[in-house]
Amino acid sequence: MTANPTVEPIPHPATAEAGPERGPRRRATPLTLRSVAYSVLLTGLCLLILVPFVWMISSSLKHDNQVFTVPTQWIPREFVWSNYADIWTQIPMLAYLHNSAFLAVVISFLQVITGSFAAYGFAKLRFPGRDWLFLAYLATIAVPWQAYMIPQYLIMEQLGLVDTHLSIILLQAFGAFGVFLMRQYYQSIPDELIEAARIDGLSEYRIWWRIMLPLSRPAIASLGLLTFVSTWNDYMGPFIYFTSNELWTVQLGLRSFVGQYDAAYAMIMTGSVISVLPVVLVFLLGQRQFIQGIATSGLKG
Amino acid sequence: MTVSTAPALRKRRPPEPAAPTRRRSLRPTLVGWSFILPNFLGFALLTLVPMVFGLALSFMDWSPWGDPEWVGFENFERMIRNSTFWIALWNTTYYAAGHIPLTMAISLGLALLLNRTLAGLGFFRTAFFLPYVTSLVAVAVVWNMLFNPTSGPVNQFLQLLGVSDPPGWTSSTAWAMPAVIVASVWRDMGYYMVLFLAGLQTIPNELYEAARVDGANAWQRFWNITLPGLRPTTFFVLVMCTVASFKVFDLIVVMTDGGPGRATKVLSQMIYEEGIREGRFGLASAISLVLFVLVAGFTVIQFLIQRRREA
Numbered sequence: 001m002t003a004n005p006t007v008e009p010i011p012h013p014a015t016a017e018a019g020p021e022r023g024p025r026r027r028a029t030p031l032t033l034r035s036v037a038y039s040v041l042l043t044g045l046c047l048l049i050l051v052p053f054v055w056m057i058s059s060s061l062k063h064d065n066q067v068f069t070v071p072t073q074w075i076p077r078e079f080v081w082s083n084y085a086d087i088w089t090q091i092p093m094l095a096y097l098h099n100s101a102f103l104a105v106v107i108s109f110l111q112v113i114t115g116s117f118a119a120y121g122f123a124k125l126r127f128p129g130r131d132w133l134f135l136a137y138l139a140t141i142a143v144p145w146q147a148y149m150i151p152q153y154l155i156m157e158q159l160g161l162v163d164t165h166l167s168i169i170l171l172q173a174f175g176a177f178g179v180f181l182m183r184q185y186y187q188s189i190p191d192e193l194i195e196a197a198r199i200d201g202l203s204e205y206r207i208w209w210r211i212m213l214p215l216s217r218p219a220i221a222s223l224g225l226l227t228f229v230s231t232w233n234d235y236m237g238p239f240i241y242f243t244s245n246e247l248w249t250v251q252l253g254l255r256s257f258v259g260q261y262d263a264a265y266a267m268i269m270t271g272s273v274i275s276v277l278p279v280v281l282v283f284l285l286g287q288r289q290f291i292q293g294i295a296t297s298g299l300k301g
Numbered sequence: 302m303t304v305s306t307a308p309a310l311r312k313r314r315p316p317e318p319a320a321p322t323r324r325r326s327l328r329p330t331l332v333g334w335s336f337i338l339p340n341f342l343g344f345a346l347l348t349l350v351p352m353v354f355g356l357a358l359s360f361m362d363w364s365p366w367g368d369p370e371w372v373g374f375e376n377f378e379r380m381i382r383n384s385t386f387w388i389a390l391w392n393t394t395y396y397a398a399g400h401i402p403l404t405m406a407i408s409l410g411l412a413l414l415l416n417r418t419l420a421g422l423g424f425f426r427t428a429f430f431l432p433y434v435t436s437l438v439a440v441a442v443v444w445n446m447l448f449n450p451t452s453g454p455v456n457q458f459l460q461l462l463g464v465s466d467p468p469g470w471t472s473s474t475a476w477a478m479p480a481v482i483v484a485s486v487w488r489d490m491g492y493y494m495v496l497f498l499a500g501l502q503t504i505p506n507e508l509y510e511a512a513r514v515d516g517a518n519a520w521q522r523f524w525n526i527t528l529p530g531l532r533p534t535t536f537f538v539l540v541m542c543t544v545a546s547f548k549v550f551d552l553i554v555v556m557t558d559g560g561p562g563r564a565t566k567v568l569s570q571m572i573y574e575e576g577i578r579e580g581r582f583g584l585a586s587a588i589s590l591v592l593f594v595l596v597a598g599f600t601v602i603q604f605l606i607q608r609r610r611e612a
Binding site: 041127147174 | 429
């Protein structure tokens with residue numbers, strides 16, 4: 001980061017509201033004091049926000065009757081690791097995980113592919129009807145799913161797709177939000193680049209494949225990640241469409257577990273931890289690209 | 302559109318030379334549509350068609366057992382006479398009125414806190430975002446346990462602070478909704494924080510520099526630079542947050558299942574119960590229409606306010 005230091009005679013660079021420049025001359029003492037206080041504040045907030053996770057993990061390592069004690073034992077007296085071994089036989093956790101992963105991967109893949117493909121059309125090609133069509137996409141983002149889930153269900157029923165994985169895949173793979181997000185990103189890619197490629201004789205399809213896709217990696221990561229997370233965590237869709245147990249996702253499995261074994265607190269928390277782990281892993285792997293992708297797609301209406 | 306009638310005859314250049322050889326052929330249209338089509342097919346069949354179909358459905362009597370029949374406003378009359386509808390409408394509004402401002406304020410606050418250079422910044426951002434990626438059922442179950450009236454940590458903490466009779470949270474009709482709101486704000490704030498962070502990064506730093514030269518204090522800078530600069534982001538976040546609030550379902554179903562009594566029953570849940578569980582497709586679609594009008598109304602109002610501010 002090369003700052004432009006010549007034109008700023010301000011003595012306190014680090015108090016800047018949005019100062020990304022790493023202060024080359026931090027000298028004043030109140031300043032460091034400030035940043036210490038600041039870090040303390042953030043750490044405090046962070047701990048507060050993480051309390052539910054701590055509770056989840058700590059309870060998952062207890063016996064059922066130790067979960068609710070007054071005062072709360074944040075660190076279990078005895079670590080019951082066997083919960084993590086037992087849960088696989090208590091409920092078909094592995095099958096649930098498998099279903100969730102399958103749906104999340106397939107849907108994210110389709111979202112990214114069809115979304116970015118359509119976004120290229122909307123962002124870089126001119127043809128009659130384009131803007132109206134995009135407006136239709138945009139408008140539906142603001143329509144809550146619940147407002148059309150009944151007719152959607154009836155259509156799915158007519159197609160004979162209720163109680164199949166395909167129903168949820170079709171329902172979630174063609175989101176308007178994905179097209180919107182990718183288009184926002186594509187608009188930040190200069191048109192000159194595409195013009196140059198056209199002059200070089202590349203077809204539009206190859207431009208998309210060879211230039212746009214590689215350039216939009218952060219946007220792909222954001223969209224893929226958001227889709228993965230929301231599919232993995234979706235409760236209502238699978239809840240409505242999947243009646244057979246063997247189709248169930250982790251969310252449904254966990255929920256039914258809660259209903260069946262009301263007092264198996266520790267095991268329920270074990271299941272919760274397991275349900276959270278994969279998606280946290282995926283998030284941690286993709287988060288750098290993700291934050292960048294959201295930031296650069298601008299989200300300016 | 303107006304001048305492009307004469308093809309290659311005139312030598313005068315068109316105002317916008319998009320491509321060197323832009324003949325008036327079908328080709329660009331076909332290519333354009335070919336890009337959109339794979340997504341559009343799914344989108345049209347499973348989003349656009351159901352939306353229109355749903356509108357028609359709300360004026361029909363249709364159940365899994367009988368033939369559909371056009372009944373005019375009968376579904377709406379039945380809806381108005383249904384006391385659960387009014388309770389659900391109130392609860393949905395209550396939830397939105399709590400969830401939207403709290404989420405917006407907290408996520409903006411977090412974004413402002415994190416929008417500077419600091420050691421461990423990435424860690425903090427990740428930590429604040431973590432609740433959003435947490436699976437919903439886990440969130441609901443954990444918060445239910447934290448809110449346990451007798452031995453949950455929340456009430457233990459309140460007692461420590463000297464509250465002798467802490468609320469029963471999800472077991473009390475008065476406190477169930479606030480409990481749900483707390484859990485939902487906790488879950489959502491990280492997502493909107495990222496959006497606000499992105500918005501903050503678009504505000505040019507020079508503005509702050511100049512303001513500081515002019516002697517503006519932190520509050521003045523926030524009020525006169527940050528807030529106006531964030532306006533497009535705020536608008537987007539507000540719309541997304543409004544839509545999300547009015548359609549709340551999952552968290553409520555898992556945390557309270559609409560209870561105790563009907564204390565946390567919301568419109569989405571009623572749509573599910575009437576439509577998919579009871580098979581009253583027409584009535585459920587009528588309620589859906591109310592939900593849609595509510596969200597659309599709020600969105601349009603926000604849009605108009607935003608437009609006026611911009612002008």
